[in-house]
Amino acid sequence: MKPVTHVLSYSGGKDSTALYLLGIEIAERWASRRGQTIRVVFADTGNEHPETLDYVRDLPRRSGGPAIEWVRADFTADFARKRHYVAEHWPADGVPDSIVSQALEVLAEPTGIPFLDLCLLKGRFPSRRAQFCTSELKVIPITEQIILPLLESGLAVFSWQGIRAEESPERATKPRIQSVGGGLWIWRPLHAWTIDRVFAIHRRHGIEPNPLYRQGMHRVGCMPCINCRKDELREIARRFPDHIDKIAAWEAIASQASKRGATTFFHKENASGDRSAEEIFAGANVRQAVAWAMTSRGGKQLDMLRMHEPLPVCSSAYGLCE
Numbered sequence: 001m002k003p004v005t006h007v008l009s010y011s012g013g014k015d016s017t018a019l020y021l022l023g024i025e026i027a028e029r030w031a032s033r034r035g036q037t038i039r040v041v042f043a044d045t046g047n048e049h050p051e052t053l054d055y056v057r058d059l060p061r062r063s064g065g066p067a068i069e070w071v072r073a074d075f076t077a078d079f080a081r082k083r084h085y086v087a088e089h090w091p092a093d094g095v096p097d098s099i100v101s102q103a104l105e106v107l108a109e110p111t112g113i114p115f116l117d118l119c120l121l122k123g124r125f126p127s128r129r130a131q132f133c134t135s136e137l138k139v140i141p142i143t144e145q146i147i148l149p150l151l152e153s154g155l156a157v158f159s160w161q162g163i164r165a166e167e168s169p170e171r172a173t174k175p176r177i178q179s180v181g182g183g184l185w186i187w188r189p190l191h192a193w194t195i196d197r198v199f200a201i202h203r204r205h206g207i208e209p210n211p212l213y214r215q216g217m218h219r220v221g222c223m224p225c226i227n228c229r230k231d232e233l234r235e236i237a238r239r240f241p242d243h244i245d246k247i248a249a250w251e252a253i254a255s256q257a258s259k260r261g262a263t264t265f266f267h268k269e270n271a272s273g274d275r276s277a278e279e280i281f282a283g284a285n286v287r288q289a290v291a292w293a294m295t296s297r298g299g300k301q302l303d304m305l306r307m308h309e310p311l312p313v314c315s316s317a318y319g320l321c322e
Protein backbone atom coordinates (compact mmCIF):
# COMPACT_ATOMS: atom_id res chain seq x y z
CA MET A 1 0.00 0.00 0.00
CA LYS A 2 1.33 3.44 -0.97
CA PRO A 3 1.70 6.09 1.73
CA VAL A 4 -1.58 7.94 2.08
CA THR A 5 -2.38 11.63 2.29
CA HIS A 6 -5.87 12.62 3.35
CA VAL A 7 -7.12 15.84 1.73
CA LEU A 8 -10.08 17.48 3.44
CA SER A 9 -11.99 20.00 1.35
CA TYR A 10 -13.04 22.75 3.71
CA SER A 11 -15.64 25.50 3.09
CA GLY A 12 -16.25 27.16 6.47
CA GLY A 13 -19.76 25.69 6.71
CA LYS A 14 -21.08 23.46 9.49
CA ASP A 15 -20.68 20.16 7.60
CA SER A 16 -17.15 20.80 6.51
CA THR A 17 -16.27 22.00 10.01
CA ALA A 18 -17.65 18.69 11.29
CA LEU A 19 -15.41 16.99 8.72
CA TYR A 20 -12.40 18.96 9.96
CA LEU A 21 -13.13 18.10 13.60
CA LEU A 22 -13.61 14.45 12.69
CA GLY A 23 -10.22 14.66 10.96
CA ILE A 24 -8.69 15.75 14.27
CA GLU A 25 -10.26 12.79 16.07
CA ILE A 26 -9.23 10.30 13.41
CA ALA A 27 -5.72 11.70 13.22
CA GLU A 28 -5.42 11.25 16.96
CA ARG A 29 -6.62 7.65 16.70
CA TRP A 30 -4.62 6.29 13.82
CA ALA A 31 -3.25 8.61 11.18
CA SER A 32 0.05 9.46 12.86
CA ARG A 33 0.56 5.83 13.90
CA ARG A 34 0.39 4.69 10.28
CA GLY A 35 2.42 7.59 8.97
CA GLN A 36 -0.57 9.04 7.16
CA THR A 37 -0.90 12.78 6.87
CA ILE A 38 -3.87 15.09 6.70
CA ARG A 39 -4.01 18.26 4.65
CA VAL A 40 -6.95 20.65 4.71
CA VAL A 41 -7.68 22.94 1.81
CA PHE A 42 -10.00 25.91 1.40
CA ALA A 43 -10.80 27.28 -2.06
CA ASP A 44 -11.30 31.05 -1.86
CA THR A 45 -13.73 32.18 -4.58
CA GLY A 46 -13.32 35.87 -3.81
CA ASN A 47 -17.07 36.00 -3.09
CA GLU A 48 -17.09 34.83 0.53
CA HIS A 49 -18.22 36.87 3.49
CA PRO A 50 -15.30 38.29 5.56
CA GLU A 51 -16.64 36.50 8.63
CA THR A 52 -16.27 33.19 6.84
CA LEU A 53 -12.70 34.05 5.88
CA ASP A 54 -11.94 34.97 9.51
CA TYR A 55 -13.58 31.75 10.70
CA VAL A 56 -11.46 29.68 8.31
CA ARG A 57 -8.27 31.51 9.30
CA ASP A 58 -8.92 31.07 13.00
CA LEU A 59 -10.19 27.48 13.13
CA PRO A 60 -6.79 25.75 13.48
CA ARG A 61 -5.88 27.94 16.46
CA ARG A 62 -9.24 27.46 18.18
CA SER A 63 -9.43 23.74 17.58
CA GLY A 64 -5.79 22.72 17.75
CA GLY A 65 -6.29 21.05 14.36
CA PRO A 66 -4.19 21.06 11.20
CA ALA A 67 -3.35 24.20 9.24
CA ILE A 68 -5.74 25.11 6.43
CA GLU A 69 -4.14 25.73 3.03
CA TRP A 70 -5.81 28.28 0.75
CA VAL A 71 -6.07 27.93 -3.02
CA ARG A 72 -7.45 30.39 -5.57
CA ALA A 73 -8.21 29.95 -9.24
CA ASP A 74 -5.93 32.01 -11.48
CA PHE A 75 -7.31 32.87 -14.90
CA THR A 76 -4.43 35.02 -16.18
CA ALA A 77 -3.60 32.75 -19.14
CA ASP A 78 -7.28 32.39 -20.03
CA PHE A 79 -7.67 36.15 -20.32
CA ALA A 80 -5.10 36.32 -23.11
CA ARG A 81 -6.88 33.50 -24.97
CA LYS A 82 -10.27 35.15 -24.50
CA ARG A 83 -9.04 38.53 -25.77
CA HIS A 84 -7.71 36.83 -28.86
CA TYR A 85 -11.02 35.00 -29.39
CA VAL A 86 -13.10 38.17 -28.99
CA ALA A 87 -10.95 40.12 -31.43
CA GLU A 88 -11.01 37.27 -33.98
CA HIS A 89 -14.55 35.97 -33.80
CA TRP A 90 -16.98 38.49 -32.34
CA PRO A 91 -16.88 40.93 -35.30
CA ALA A 92 -17.46 38.01 -37.68
CA ASP A 93 -20.44 36.98 -35.53
CA GLY A 94 -21.98 40.41 -36.08
CA VAL A 95 -21.27 41.74 -32.60
CA PRO A 96 -21.32 45.58 -32.74
CA ASP A 97 -17.91 47.28 -32.63
CA SER A 98 -18.80 49.14 -29.44
CA ILE A 99 -19.43 45.85 -27.59
CA VAL A 100 -16.24 44.27 -28.98
CA SER A 101 -14.21 47.30 -27.84
CA GLN A 102 -15.63 47.34 -24.33
CA ALA A 103 -15.06 43.58 -24.00
CA LEU A 104 -11.43 43.91 -25.07
CA GLU A 105 -10.99 46.74 -22.61
CA VAL A 106 -12.48 44.92 -19.61
CA LEU A 107 -10.55 41.76 -20.53
CA ALA A 108 -7.23 43.63 -20.63
CA GLU A 109 -6.19 41.98 -17.38
CA PRO A 110 -7.78 39.89 -14.62
CA THR A 111 -9.12 41.66 -11.54
CA GLY A 112 -7.59 39.01 -9.24
CA ILE A 113 -11.05 38.20 -7.86
CA PRO A 114 -11.58 34.59 -9.01
CA PHE A 115 -15.40 34.76 -9.10
CA LEU A 116 -15.46 37.98 -11.11
CA ASP A 117 -12.65 36.91 -13.43
CA LEU A 118 -14.50 33.69 -14.22
CA CYS A 119 -17.65 35.67 -15.08
CA LEU A 120 -15.63 38.01 -17.28
CA LEU A 121 -14.22 35.03 -19.17
CA LYS A 122 -17.64 33.43 -19.60
CA GLY A 123 -19.35 36.76 -20.34
CA ARG A 124 -22.04 35.79 -17.85
CA PHE A 125 -22.72 34.66 -14.30
CA PRO A 126 -23.21 30.98 -13.46
CA SER A 127 -26.73 29.65 -13.04
CA ARG A 128 -28.50 26.57 -11.74
CA ARG A 129 -28.31 24.98 -15.17
CA ALA A 130 -24.76 26.14 -15.86
CA GLN A 131 -23.17 25.98 -12.43
CA PHE A 132 -19.60 26.26 -13.63
CA CYS A 133 -18.54 28.19 -10.51
CA THR A 134 -18.15 25.13 -8.26
CA SER A 135 -15.89 23.26 -10.63
CA GLU A 136 -13.87 26.25 -11.87
CA LEU A 137 -13.43 27.98 -8.53
CA LYS A 138 -13.23 25.02 -6.16
CA VAL A 139 -12.88 21.55 -7.65
CA ILE A 140 -10.26 22.37 -10.30
CA PRO A 141 -7.98 24.55 -8.09
CA ILE A 142 -8.03 21.94 -5.30
CA THR A 143 -7.38 19.14 -7.75
CA GLU A 144 -4.64 20.90 -9.71
CA GLN A 145 -2.88 22.63 -6.83
CA ILE A 146 -3.14 19.98 -4.11
CA ILE A 147 -4.34 16.54 -5.21
CA LEU A 148 -2.54 16.03 -8.53
CA PRO A 149 0.93 16.92 -7.16
CA LEU A 150 0.41 14.38 -4.38
CA LEU A 151 -0.63 11.66 -6.82
CA GLU A 152 2.29 12.51 -9.11
CA SER A 153 4.68 12.13 -6.20
CA GLY A 154 3.50 8.55 -5.77
CA LEU A 155 1.14 8.98 -2.84
CA ALA A 156 -2.35 7.60 -2.55
CA VAL A 157 -4.91 10.30 -1.79
CA PHE A 158 -8.14 10.03 0.16
CA SER A 159 -10.22 13.08 -0.73
CA TRP A 160 -12.69 13.69 2.12
CA GLN A 161 -16.01 15.25 1.20
CA GLY A 162 -18.45 16.52 3.80
CA ILE A 163 -21.75 15.62 2.16
CA ARG A 164 -24.61 13.93 4.02
CA ALA A 165 -27.25 11.60 2.60
CA GLU A 166 -30.11 13.48 4.26
CA GLU A 167 -29.25 16.68 2.41
CA SER A 168 -30.78 15.55 -0.90
CA PRO A 169 -31.91 12.42 -2.75
CA GLU A 170 -29.00 12.94 -5.15
CA ARG A 171 -26.46 12.96 -2.33
CA ALA A 172 -28.09 9.91 -0.74
CA THR A 173 -27.07 7.85 -3.77
CA LYS A 174 -23.37 8.63 -3.34
CA PRO A 175 -21.21 5.80 -2.02
CA ARG A 176 -19.40 6.30 1.25
CA ILE A 177 -16.12 5.33 -0.34
CA GLN A 178 -15.25 5.25 -4.00
CA SER A 179 -12.13 4.58 -6.05
CA VAL A 180 -11.51 7.15 -8.76
CA GLY A 181 -8.37 5.43 -10.07
CA GLY A 182 -4.72 6.45 -10.21
CA GLY A 183 -4.41 6.22 -6.43
CA LEU A 184 -7.27 8.63 -5.73
CA TRP A 185 -10.17 7.69 -3.46
CA ILE A 186 -13.22 9.69 -2.46
CA TRP A 187 -14.29 9.25 1.14
CA ARG A 188 -17.54 10.67 2.52
CA PRO A 189 -17.31 9.96 6.25
CA LEU A 190 -20.37 12.11 7.12
CA HIS A 191 -22.64 10.34 4.65
CA ALA A 192 -24.82 8.73 7.32
CA TRP A 193 -24.63 11.65 9.74
CA THR A 194 -27.65 13.59 10.94
CA ILE A 195 -27.60 17.33 11.50
CA ASP A 196 -27.63 16.67 15.27
CA ARG A 197 -24.40 14.74 14.95
CA VAL A 198 -22.85 17.63 13.01
CA PHE A 199 -23.58 20.05 15.85
CA ALA A 200 -22.62 17.47 18.48
CA ILE A 201 -19.06 17.27 17.17
CA HIS A 202 -18.87 21.07 17.25
CA ARG A 203 -19.88 20.99 20.93
CA ARG A 204 -17.45 18.18 21.72
CA HIS A 205 -14.58 20.35 20.50
CA GLY A 206 -15.93 23.59 21.95
CA ILE A 207 -16.19 25.10 18.47
CA GLU A 208 -19.08 27.40 17.58
CA PRO A 209 -20.38 27.02 14.02
CA ASN A 210 -19.68 29.87 11.59
CA PRO A 211 -21.25 33.01 13.17
CA LEU A 212 -23.18 33.75 9.99
CA TYR A 213 -25.67 31.03 10.97
CA ARG A 214 -26.62 33.11 14.00
CA GLN A 215 -27.21 36.06 11.68
CA GLY A 216 -29.96 34.37 9.72
CA MET A 217 -27.87 32.74 7.01
CA HIS A 218 -28.85 29.23 5.96
CA ARG A 219 -25.58 28.76 4.12
CA VAL A 220 -22.21 30.41 4.37
CA GLY A 221 -20.55 29.92 0.99
CA CYS A 222 -20.59 32.71 -1.57
CA MET A 223 -22.39 35.79 -0.32
CA PRO A 224 -24.71 35.59 -2.08
CA CYS A 225 -24.73 32.21 -3.81
CA ILE A 226 -26.35 31.97 -7.21
CA ASN A 227 -28.64 29.34 -5.65
CA CYS A 228 -29.89 31.88 -3.14
CA ARG A 229 -33.52 31.57 -2.10
CA LYS A 230 -35.86 34.56 -1.77
CA ASP A 231 -35.78 34.68 2.04
CA GLU A 232 -31.99 34.32 2.04
CA LEU A 233 -31.58 37.24 -0.35
CA ARG A 234 -33.88 39.40 1.78
CA GLU A 235 -31.77 38.61 4.85
CA ILE A 236 -28.50 39.29 3.03
CA ALA A 237 -29.81 42.63 1.74
CA ARG A 238 -30.96 43.60 5.26
CA ARG A 239 -27.81 42.59 7.09
CA PHE A 240 -25.08 42.90 4.51
CA PRO A 241 -26.10 45.55 1.94
CA ASP A 242 -22.45 46.00 0.94
CA HIS A 243 -22.60 42.50 -0.59
CA ILE A 244 -25.51 43.59 -2.77
CA ASP A 245 -23.48 46.67 -3.78
CA LYS A 246 -20.60 44.34 -4.66
CA ILE A 247 -22.80 42.22 -6.92
CA ALA A 248 -24.29 45.31 -8.57
CA ALA A 249 -20.76 46.52 -9.33
CA TRP A 250 -19.83 43.06 -10.69
CA GLU A 251 -22.93 43.06 -12.91
CA ALA A 252 -21.79 46.33 -14.45
CA ILE A 253 -18.26 45.00 -15.04
CA ALA A 254 -19.28 41.54 -16.32
CA SER A 255 -21.85 43.11 -18.65
CA GLN A 256 -18.96 44.71 -20.51
CA ALA A 257 -17.61 41.23 -21.33
CA SER A 258 -20.99 39.95 -22.49
CA LYS A 259 -21.69 39.49 -26.17
CA ARG A 260 -25.17 40.88 -25.56
CA GLY A 261 -23.86 43.79 -23.53
CA ALA A 262 -25.61 42.71 -20.32
CA THR A 263 -25.62 39.92 -17.78
CA THR A 264 -27.21 39.57 -14.35
CA PHE A 265 -26.16 37.66 -11.24
CA PHE A 266 -29.48 35.87 -10.85
CA HIS A 267 -30.00 34.22 -14.16
CA LYS A 268 -33.49 34.12 -15.62
CA GLU A 269 -33.61 30.66 -17.12
CA ASN A 270 -36.54 31.53 -19.36
CA ALA A 271 -35.12 34.77 -20.74
CA SER A 272 -35.69 34.53 -24.47
CA GLY A 273 -32.83 35.07 -26.84
CA ASP A 274 -34.46 38.00 -28.59
CA ARG A 275 -34.66 40.26 -25.55
CA SER A 276 -32.42 43.27 -25.67
CA ALA A 277 -29.57 43.69 -23.22
CA GLU A 278 -31.38 46.65 -21.64
CA GLU A 279 -34.54 44.60 -21.14
CA ILE A 280 -32.66 41.72 -19.54
CA PHE A 281 -30.75 44.00 -17.23
CA ALA A 282 -33.68 46.21 -16.28
CA GLY A 283 -35.84 43.23 -15.40
CA ALA A 284 -33.48 41.02 -13.49
CA ASN A 285 -30.50 42.85 -12.05
CA VAL A 286 -29.57 42.27 -8.43
CA ARG A 287 -31.30 45.45 -7.24
CA GLN A 288 -34.51 44.28 -8.89
CA ALA A 289 -34.09 40.89 -7.27
CA VAL A 290 -33.62 42.49 -3.84
CA ALA A 291 -36.66 44.74 -4.32
CA TRP A 292 -38.70 41.67 -5.15
CA ALA A 293 -37.25 39.70 -2.23
CA MET A 294 -38.51 42.43 0.12
CA THR A 295 -42.10 41.89 -1.02
CA SER A 296 -44.45 39.20 0.16
CA ARG A 297 -45.77 38.64 -3.36
CA GLY A 298 -45.38 35.49 -5.37
CA GLY A 299 -43.03 34.67 -8.15
CA LYS A 300 -44.64 36.59 -11.02
CA GLN A 301 -42.13 39.41 -11.25
CA LEU A 302 -38.94 37.40 -11.00
CA ASP A 303 -38.75 33.67 -11.20
CA MET A 304 -35.05 33.17 -10.76
CA LEU A 305 -35.31 32.92 -6.99
CA ARG A 306 -37.33 30.16 -5.43
CA MET A 307 -39.76 31.07 -2.69
CA HIS A 308 -40.41 28.17 -0.39
CA GLU A 309 -38.71 25.14 -1.81
CA PRO A 310 -36.12 23.37 0.37
CA LEU A 311 -32.67 24.90 0.24
CA PRO A 312 -31.07 23.65 -2.94
CA VAL A 313 -27.75 21.93 -2.33
CA CYS A 314 -24.91 22.32 -4.74
CA SER A 315 -25.34 19.84 -7.55
CA SER A 316 -21.72 18.79 -7.36
CA ALA A 317 -20.88 15.64 -5.45
CA TYR A 318 -18.02 17.36 -3.67
CA GLY A 319 -19.86 19.21 -0.93
CA LEU A 320 -17.68 22.24 -1.54
CA CYS A 321 -20.57 24.68 -1.65
CA GLU A 322 -22.95 24.80 1.21
Ligand code: SF4
Binds near residue numbers: 225
Ligand atom coordinates in the same frame (compact mmCIF):
# COMPACT_ATOMS: atom_id res chain seq x y z
S1 SF4 B 1 -21.38 28.85 -3.20
FE1 SF4 B 1 -22.87 29.09 -4.89
S2 SF4 B 1 -22.07 30.76 -6.17
FE2 SF4 B 1 -20.38 30.06 -4.84
S3 SF4 B 1 -19.26 28.55 -6.06
FE3 SF4 B 1 -20.78 27.41 -4.85
S4 SF4 B 1 -22.63 27.24 -6.16
FE4 SF4 B 1 -21.29 28.83 -7.03
